[in-house]
Structure formats: C-alpha cells, structure tokens
Amino acid sequence: MNICTSEHLQEMLTFIATWRGDGFLQDRLDFKLPGVWDQDYYNKAPHLLVLLRFYAVGKRSRKPKVSPSDSKKIESIPMSAGAIELAEMGIFLTANKTTKLPDMGLARKWIIFAELSMAPLSLNDARASWLVNMAALELCTTPNFLNAKAEDSAVCSYLLLLCMLMHREKDVHELRTKGILQGGAGLKNKTTLDFFTSLQSLRRGRCYANVMVKIQIYRNKRPWIKVYAFLYNNWKYIVAVASAFGGFIGIITALMRLKGAR
Incomplete structure (x- = not known):
C-alpha cells in the first residue's frame, strides 16, 4: 500500500x-x-x-450489459470512414475543449448533418509513447472491452478512432485543418499516417464502437449522401460554371437591349 x-x-x-x-x-x-x-x-x-x-x-460510466447480438453487430461495423469520406457524407469534424479521451461522439448539426467531436492531439514522439503504453496497459488489464466500462478501453478507442480517420496523407491534412491534429512542431503527415496505420490491430473499445454505430446509422438514413458528395467534391467547378453561365446570360441580355435600342 x-x-x-x-x-x-x-x-x-x-x-x-x-x-x-x-x-x-x-x-x-x-x-x-x-x-x-x-x-x-x-x-x-x-x-x-x-x-x-x-x-x-476519468472515471464515470457504469459497466454495460452487452448481448451476444450486440457484440456481433459491433464487430461487423465497417472500418472505412476516413476524414475526407466523412466530410463527403456531411459529417463535420470538430476538436472539443476537453482533454478527456472518452469524450468522443457524434451529434446532430444543422438538422440534417452531423458533427464528430473528439479531444485534439498534438502528436510527437513523447505523446506517441505515452498513448501506446496506456493502450498496452488497457489490453493487458481488460480482457473484454465490450463488457467493460467505457473508460477501461478509452485510450484504445481514441487511438483507433484516429486510425480509422486516416487512410491517406490527405486525411491527415484534413484533420489538421479541422484542428483535431494540432501543433506545427509535431510529426509530419507521412510519419503520422504511418504511426496510426500501425495501430489498426487494436481491439475495439466501447467509445469507438458507439461512434461507429452512430456513423453507420447516419449513413443508412441519408439517401442523399452521394449527391452531397458530388457537390462537396465539385463545388468549385459548379460555381465556376454557374458564374460563366451568369456572365453569358448577362452578355446576351446586354446585346438584346442594344438591339432593341436601335
């Protein structure tokens, strides 16, 4: 003692x-x-x-009761949902103001959209070491994440969620743009991507599973996602075409006025 x-x-x-x-x-x-x-x-x-x-x-939640069907449902959740992919779905990424790792979640934004928030991270070698060691501690002390308290697997959930958000260097850049990855003196995009890619084998914690379930529900209930993705990826071209069309209409209108004035 x-x-x-x-x-x-x-x-x-x-x-x-x-x-x-x-x-x-x-x-x-x-x-x-x-x-x-x-x-x-x-x-x-x-x-x-x-x-x-x-x-x-932190220490907050009670031990949940997870049925075998719920466990299978959680295990079958797709892993593909990079930062850019979420943006194309209308899910906005936000860095919250807390430093508590379990504070991650998906909430409604502007009625039809959603917002995924989590604690921001300025990654460097020291923090990478701290987080990996804490994740290893969770893996050693908690045999079954899904039947344990959410905080018992919070570090693994946090790392796995960041890992899920990073498929390409463009995703890393997107996370920096949204403020989830912070700090200019940290690791480069390629090094950051490599670090989180190496963590793909982490077990799924409850916080991570809850976020992924909500993302899947959001995806299933938004039939307009493909249309939004097209607009999201091509809005610059759409604006340019609309501006050009508006200019063309303006020229035609001006010519018609000049013709009518003669």
Missing part, C-alpha cells in the same frame, strides 16, 4: 498537474490539479502509468 503523507500527496498532485498541463495531448501550459484525489485508487495503482492514465481518462 502507498503511504500518502500530506507532503507526498502535494508532490504527486503537482506532478500530475504538471504532466497534464505540460501538454499530455496538446502544446499548452495549463497546470490544473485533479478535481478529486482518489486515495483508494492511488493505493491500488501498481505503478505510475496506471495513475496517470486514470487522470487522463
């Missing part, structure tokens, strides 16, 4: 605040102490990584 004296507690709180504020996910300095110090969890934590993961993820 860890004996937590007041001096030791203050040192640990300061360390966690520094670790979180010194940019666990983003490049920023926001030395915020944990809201509530969980002494019981601290006593049970076998090493520092477990404790840091606890304050990066």
Whole structure:
C-alpha cells in the first residue's frame, strides 16, 4: 500500500498537474490539479502509468450489459470512414475543449448533418509513447472491452478512432485543418499516417464502437449522401460554371437591349 503523507500527496498532485498541463495531448501550459484525489485508487495503482492514465481518462460510466447480438453487430461495423469520406457524407469534424479521451461522439448539426467531436492531439514522439503504453496497459488489464466500462478501453478507442480517420496523407491534412491534429512542431503527415496505420490491430473499445454505430446509422438514413458528395467534391467547378453561365446570360441580355435600342 502507498503511504500518502500530506507532503507526498502535494508532490504527486503537482506532478500530475504538471504532466497534464505540460501538454499530455496538446502544446499548452495549463497546470490544473485533479478535481478529486482518489486515495483508494492511488493505493491500488501498481505503478505510475496506471495513475496517470486514470487522470487522463476519468472515471464515470457504469459497466454495460452487452448481448451476444450486440457484440456481433459491433464487430461487423465497417472500418472505412476516413476524414475526407466523412466530410463527403456531411459529417463535420470538430476538436472539443476537453482533454478527456472518452469524450468522443457524434451529434446532430444543422438538422440534417452531423458533427464528430473528439479531444485534439498534438502528436510527437513523447505523446506517441505515452498513448501506446496506456493502450498496452488497457489490453493487458481488460480482457473484454465490450463488457467493460467505457473508460477501461478509452485510450484504445481514441487511438483507433484516429486510425480509422486516416487512410491517406490527405486525411491527415484534413484533420489538421479541422484542428483535431494540432501543433506545427509535431510529426509530419507521412510519419503520422504511418504511426496510426500501425495501430489498426487494436481491439475495439466501447467509445469507438458507439461512434461507429452512430456513423453507420447516419449513413443508412441519408439517401442523399452521394449527391452531397458530388457537390462537396465539385463545388468549385459548379460555381465556376454557374458564374460563366451568369456572365453569358448577362452578355446576351446586354446585346438584346442594344438591339432593341436601335
């Protein structure tokens, strides 16, 4: 058992605040102490990584009850939904203001569209190492993600969702444009893509599965997606053609007026 004296507690709180504020996910300095110090969890934590993961993820949900049919449904969810593909479907990508990894989800936007939000990440070698080690910890300590609490697989869900969003370097650029990938001093697009591609074999956590189920429901209920995708990919040409047509009509109108004035 860890004996937590007041001096030791203050040192640990300061360390966690520094670790979180010194940019666990983003490049920023926001030395915020944990809201509530969980002494019981601290006593049970076998090493520092477990404790840091606890304050990066949080502790909120109850253990869900997943039926065999639900498990099969989740396992059969298609993996293909890159950042650009989502944009073509009318799903907007947004970086939320929280640093909690489970805070990811799909919500309605402007009645017919949707918005996928998640914690932003400024990826570098140190953060990549932290996240991979925390994901490995989840894989070792949680045998069945779908029958566990959402936060028990939050890091794997977060990494797998980012992995799902990145199929090409264009997707990485799209994520940077939307603010989900931040920081100019991080890894290059190709290196970032390679890193997340190497994580494709991670098990699907509940947070990830919930997002993918909602994306699939959105896709099935929007028959106009192909039309929107065409407009999304060709809007510059459509505007150019419309402008040219408008100019042509203006010229014809002017000529007709001149002819009528004679």
